[in-house]
Amino acid sequence: EVQLVESGGGLVQPGGSLRLSCAASGFTFSNSWLTWFRQAPGKGLEWVANINEDGNRRYYVDSLKGRFTISKDNAENSLYLQMNSLRAEDTAVYYCARHSNWGFDYWGQGTLVTVSS
Amino acid sequence: QTVVTQEPSLTVSPGGTVTLTCASSTGAVTSDYYPNWFQQKPGQAPRALIYRTTNKHSWTPARFSGSLLGGKAALTLSGVQPEDEAEYYCLLFCRSTWVFGGGTKLTVL
Numbered sequence: 001e002v003q004l005v006e007s008g009g010g011l012v013q014p015g016g017s018l019r020l021s022c023a024a025s026g027f028t029f030s031n032s033w034l035t036w037f038r039q040a041p042g043k044g045l046e047w048v049a050n051i052n053e054d055g056n057r058r059y060y061v062d063s064l065k066g067r068f069t070i071s072k073d074n075a076e077n078s079l080y081l082q083m084n085s086l087r088a089e090d091t092a093v094y095y096c097a098r099h100s101n102w103g104f105d106y107w108g109q110g111t112l113v114t115v116s117s
Numbered sequence: 118q119t120v121v122t123q124e125p126s127l128t129v130s131p132g133g134t135v136t137l138t139c140a141s142s143t144g145a146v147t148s149d150y151y152p153n154w155f156q157q158k159p160g161q162a163p164r165a166l167i168y169r170t171t172n173k174h175s176w177t178p179a180r181f182s183g184s185l186l187g188g189k190a191a192l193t194l195s196g197v198q199p200e201d202e203a204e205y206y207c208l209l210f211c212r213s214t215w216v217f218g219g220g221t222k223l224t225v226l
Contacts, residue, residue, distance in 0.1 A: 037163075045155070045163060045206050047215035061214060062118075095162060102151040102210070103168025110162055 002026035002106045004096050009111030016086050016115075022079040022096030022108060030074035033099035036081050038092040039110075046092075049081070050099055086115045119143050119211040123218035128226050129197045137221045138189040139207030145188035146209065152190035153208040154183055156201075157220075163206065167192060199225050 008020040022034070036048040049070040050059045058070050069082040079096050093110040120142040129135040139152060146152060154167040165174050167183035170190065180196045190207055202225040207218040 044220045045157075045208075045217045047208070047217065050215075059213070101168065101172075103153055103165060103172070103174070104155075104208070105165050105168070105174055107162045107165070 002098070004098065004106055004108035006094060006096055006108045006111035009094065009113045011114045011116065012086055013117050014087060014115055017082070017084045018086065018113060020081040020083070020094055020096075020111060020113070022081075024077045024079065024096075024098075027098065027106075029072075029077040034070075034072055034079045035097045035099045035104055036070060036079075037095045037097060037104075037107075038090075039095070040089070040092040043092075048094070051079070083113070086113075088115050091115045119209075119214075119216050121207065121209050121211070121216045121218040123205075123207055123221045125219070126222045126224065128224045129194070131197060131199055131225055133197050134193065134195045135197060135223065136186070137192045137194075137205055137207075137223070138186065139191070139209065139218050140189045141209055141211060141216075143211055146185060146190045148185065150190065150209040150211065152183065152185075154181075154190075154192045155206045155208065157204045157206065158202075166205075194223075197225055201225055 003025045005023045035050045051070045055072045067085050071080045095110045097104040097107045122140045152170050155163040157163040166177050171183045182193050184191045205221045
Protein backbone atom coordinates (compact mmCIF):
# COMPACT_ATOMS: atom_id res chain seq x y z
CA GLU A 1 0.00 0.00 0.00
CA VAL A 2 1.37 3.39 -1.00
CA GLN A 3 1.66 5.81 1.90
CA LEU A 4 2.89 9.37 2.12
CA VAL A 5 3.04 10.96 5.55
CA GLU A 6 3.95 14.61 5.99
CA SER A 7 5.37 16.08 9.17
CA GLY A 8 7.17 19.15 10.39
CA GLY A 9 4.39 21.70 10.19
CA GLY A 10 3.61 24.12 12.97
CA LEU A 11 3.61 27.73 14.04
CA VAL A 12 6.54 29.86 12.92
CA GLN A 13 7.18 33.59 13.10
CA PRO A 14 7.45 35.72 9.96
CA GLY A 15 10.98 35.55 8.63
CA GLY A 16 11.55 32.16 10.19
CA SER A 17 12.36 28.80 8.66
CA LEU A 18 10.78 25.38 8.69
CA ARG A 19 11.63 22.02 7.17
CA LEU A 20 8.82 19.73 6.13
CA SER A 21 9.30 16.00 5.69
CA CYS A 22 7.34 13.40 3.78
CA ALA A 23 7.93 9.74 4.62
CA ALA A 24 7.12 7.40 1.76
CA SER A 25 6.42 3.68 1.64
CA GLY A 26 4.81 1.11 -0.62
CA PHE A 27 6.59 2.05 -3.85
CA THR A 28 10.09 2.39 -5.25
CA PHE A 29 10.95 5.84 -3.95
CA SER A 30 14.30 6.05 -5.71
CA ASN A 31 12.60 5.65 -9.11
CA SER A 32 9.96 8.28 -8.45
CA TRP A 33 9.40 11.96 -9.02
CA LEU A 34 7.86 13.69 -6.02
CA THR A 35 5.95 16.93 -5.61
CA TRP A 36 4.91 19.44 -2.98
CA PHE A 37 1.58 21.24 -3.21
CA ARG A 38 -0.03 23.66 -0.80
CA GLN A 39 -3.45 25.02 0.02
CA ALA A 40 -4.05 28.19 1.99
CA PRO A 41 -7.03 28.11 4.39
CA GLY A 42 -10.27 28.28 2.41
CA LYS A 43 -8.40 28.66 -0.88
CA GLY A 44 -7.47 26.55 -3.88
CA LEU A 45 -4.54 24.30 -4.54
CA GLU A 46 -1.10 25.49 -5.64
CA TRP A 47 1.77 23.49 -7.10
CA VAL A 48 4.99 24.31 -5.20
CA ALA A 49 7.83 22.14 -6.53
CA ASN A 50 8.84 18.90 -8.25
CA ILE A 51 11.97 16.80 -7.92
CA ASN A 52 13.14 13.99 -10.16
CA GLU A 53 14.15 10.46 -9.26
CA ASP A 54 17.80 11.24 -8.50
CA GLY A 55 17.14 14.59 -6.89
CA ASN A 56 19.31 16.46 -9.36
CA ARG A 57 16.47 18.22 -11.21
CA ARG A 58 14.19 20.54 -9.30
CA TYR A 59 11.39 22.78 -10.51
CA TYR A 60 9.60 25.50 -8.58
CA VAL A 61 6.68 27.84 -8.95
CA ASP A 62 8.20 31.20 -9.89
CA SER A 63 6.83 33.01 -6.85
CA LEU A 64 8.75 30.78 -4.43
CA LYS A 65 12.09 30.44 -6.17
CA GLY A 66 14.94 31.27 -3.84
CA ARG A 67 13.01 30.81 -0.61
CA PHE A 68 11.96 27.16 -0.80
CA THR A 69 14.14 24.15 -1.58
CA ILE A 70 12.88 20.67 -2.41
CA SER A 71 15.11 17.67 -1.79
CA LYS A 72 14.86 13.93 -1.36
CA ASP A 73 16.86 11.24 0.40
CA ASN A 74 16.46 7.97 -1.49
CA ALA A 75 18.20 6.00 1.27
CA GLU A 76 15.63 7.23 3.79
CA ASN A 77 12.62 7.20 1.43
CA SER A 78 12.00 10.80 2.43
CA LEU A 79 11.09 14.00 0.67
CA TYR A 80 11.79 17.41 2.17
CA LEU A 81 10.81 21.03 1.74
CA GLN A 82 13.08 23.62 3.31
CA MET A 83 11.17 26.88 3.69
CA ASN A 84 13.04 30.09 4.53
CA SER A 85 12.04 33.72 5.02
CA LEU A 86 8.49 32.64 5.69
CA ARG A 87 5.64 35.09 5.24
CA ALA A 88 2.04 35.17 6.40
CA GLU A 89 0.95 34.22 2.88
CA ASP A 90 2.87 30.93 3.18
CA THR A 91 0.31 29.78 5.74
CA ALA A 92 -1.21 26.65 4.24
CA VAL A 93 -1.59 22.92 4.40
CA TYR A 94 1.36 21.40 2.56
CA TYR A 95 0.86 18.11 0.73
CA CYS A 96 3.42 15.76 -0.79
CA ALA A 97 2.44 13.61 -3.74
CA ARG A 98 3.97 11.10 -6.11
CA HIS A 99 4.37 12.38 -9.65
CA SER A 100 4.01 9.54 -12.12
CA ASN A 101 3.30 9.45 -15.86
CA TRP A 102 2.30 13.14 -15.90
CA GLY A 103 -0.13 12.54 -13.07
CA PHE A 104 -0.06 13.00 -9.31
CA ASP A 105 -1.57 9.78 -8.07
CA TYR A 106 -0.89 9.37 -4.36
CA TRP A 107 -1.14 12.22 -1.86
CA GLY A 108 -0.40 12.53 1.82
CA GLN A 109 -2.87 13.95 4.32
CA GLY A 110 -0.98 17.21 4.63
CA THR A 111 0.76 19.20 7.34
CA LEU A 112 -0.33 22.68 8.43
CA VAL A 113 2.14 25.53 8.44
CA THR A 114 1.07 28.72 10.18
CA VAL A 115 3.19 31.83 9.83
CA SER A 116 2.22 34.34 12.47
CA SER A 117 3.69 36.46 15.22
CA GLN B 118 1.52 34.29 -15.51
CA THR B 119 -0.86 31.64 -16.83
CA VAL B 120 -4.39 31.71 -15.48
CA VAL B 121 -6.47 28.53 -15.51
CA THR B 122 -10.22 29.06 -15.31
CA GLN B 123 -12.96 26.74 -14.09
CA GLU B 124 -16.65 27.30 -13.44
CA PRO B 125 -16.91 28.49 -9.83
CA SER B 126 -19.96 26.38 -9.13
CA LEU B 127 -22.31 23.93 -10.80
CA THR B 128 -25.43 22.12 -9.63
CA VAL B 129 -26.62 18.75 -10.87
CA SER B 130 -29.45 16.42 -9.93
CA PRO B 131 -28.74 12.88 -8.74
CA GLY B 132 -28.47 10.58 -11.74
CA GLY B 133 -27.80 13.47 -14.07
CA THR B 134 -24.79 14.37 -16.17
CA VAL B 135 -22.54 17.39 -15.76
CA THR B 136 -19.41 18.62 -17.50
CA LEU B 137 -16.78 20.73 -15.78
CA THR B 138 -14.32 22.62 -17.95
CA CYS B 139 -10.80 23.98 -17.60
CA ALA B 140 -9.48 26.78 -19.79
CA SER B 141 -6.02 28.31 -20.12
CA SER B 142 -5.24 31.98 -20.68
CA THR B 143 -2.44 30.87 -23.02
CA GLY B 144 -4.91 29.48 -25.55
CA ALA B 145 -6.56 26.20 -26.41
CA VAL B 146 -5.83 23.35 -24.04
CA THR B 147 -4.30 20.37 -25.82
CA SER B 148 -2.96 17.03 -24.68
CA ASP B 149 0.43 18.74 -24.29
CA TYR B 150 -1.00 20.42 -21.22
CA TYR B 151 -1.37 16.96 -19.61
CA PRO B 152 -4.65 17.83 -17.88
CA ASN B 153 -5.23 16.33 -14.46
CA TRP B 154 -8.43 16.38 -12.41
CA PHE B 155 -8.78 16.09 -8.64
CA GLN B 156 -11.68 15.78 -6.25
CA GLN B 157 -11.54 17.31 -2.78
CA LYS B 158 -14.10 16.98 -0.02
CA PRO B 159 -14.09 19.20 3.07
CA GLY B 160 -11.32 18.39 5.50
CA GLN B 161 -9.74 15.84 3.18
CA ALA B 162 -6.70 15.72 0.95
CA PRO B 163 -7.31 15.91 -2.78
CA ARG B 164 -7.91 12.65 -4.59
CA ALA B 165 -6.62 12.14 -8.11
CA LEU B 166 -9.26 11.24 -10.68
CA ILE B 167 -7.86 11.78 -14.19
CA TYR B 168 -4.36 12.23 -15.64
CA ARG B 169 -3.06 12.95 -19.12
CA THR B 170 -6.45 14.21 -20.30
CA THR B 171 -8.38 10.92 -20.32
CA ASN B 172 -6.63 8.36 -18.15
CA LYS B 173 -8.32 7.10 -15.02
CA HIS B 174 -6.58 5.89 -11.90
CA SER B 175 -7.43 2.42 -10.66
CA TRP B 176 -9.79 3.89 -8.06
CA THR B 177 -11.59 6.34 -10.33
CA PRO B 178 -15.27 5.43 -10.68
CA ALA B 179 -16.36 4.62 -14.24
CA ARG B 180 -18.85 7.51 -14.22
CA PHE B 181 -15.96 10.00 -14.36
CA SER B 182 -14.35 10.70 -17.74
CA GLY B 183 -11.87 13.23 -19.06
CA SER B 184 -11.66 14.79 -22.50
CA LEU B 185 -10.81 17.86 -24.54
CA LEU B 186 -13.85 19.91 -25.48
CA GLY B 187 -13.89 23.14 -27.47
CA GLY B 188 -10.32 24.09 -26.59
CA LYS B 189 -10.70 23.21 -22.93
CA ALA B 190 -10.05 20.20 -20.76
CA ALA B 191 -13.27 18.67 -19.51
CA LEU B 192 -14.40 16.34 -16.76
CA THR B 193 -17.77 14.68 -17.29
CA LEU B 194 -19.72 12.92 -14.56
CA SER B 195 -22.44 10.63 -15.86
CA GLY B 196 -25.01 9.26 -13.45
CA VAL B 197 -24.03 11.59 -10.64
CA GLN B 198 -24.19 10.20 -7.11
CA PRO B 199 -24.76 12.20 -3.91
CA GLU B 200 -21.21 11.41 -2.82
CA ASP B 201 -19.87 13.27 -5.86
CA GLU B 202 -20.66 16.57 -4.16
CA ALA B 203 -17.20 18.10 -3.76
CA GLU B 204 -14.73 20.65 -5.06
CA TYR B 205 -13.05 19.68 -8.33
CA TYR B 206 -9.72 21.06 -9.46
CA CYS B 207 -8.03 20.83 -12.82
CA LEU B 208 -4.26 21.08 -13.20
CA LEU B 209 -2.44 21.97 -16.40
CA PHE B 210 1.22 21.87 -17.43
CA CYS B 211 1.78 25.37 -18.79
CA ARG B 212 5.15 26.63 -19.96
CA SER B 213 7.12 24.22 -17.76
CA THR B 214 5.08 24.80 -14.63
CA TRP B 215 1.95 23.28 -13.21
CA VAL B 216 -1.04 25.58 -12.71
CA PHE B 217 -4.31 24.77 -10.95
CA GLY B 218 -7.68 26.14 -11.82
CA GLY B 219 -9.60 27.89 -9.08
CA GLY B 220 -11.86 24.89 -8.55
CA THR B 221 -15.50 24.09 -9.25
CA LYS B 222 -17.85 23.49 -6.35
CA LEU B 223 -20.24 20.79 -7.49
CA THR B 224 -23.54 20.57 -5.66
CA VAL B 225 -25.74 17.51 -6.05
CA LEU B 226 -29.30 18.57 -5.42
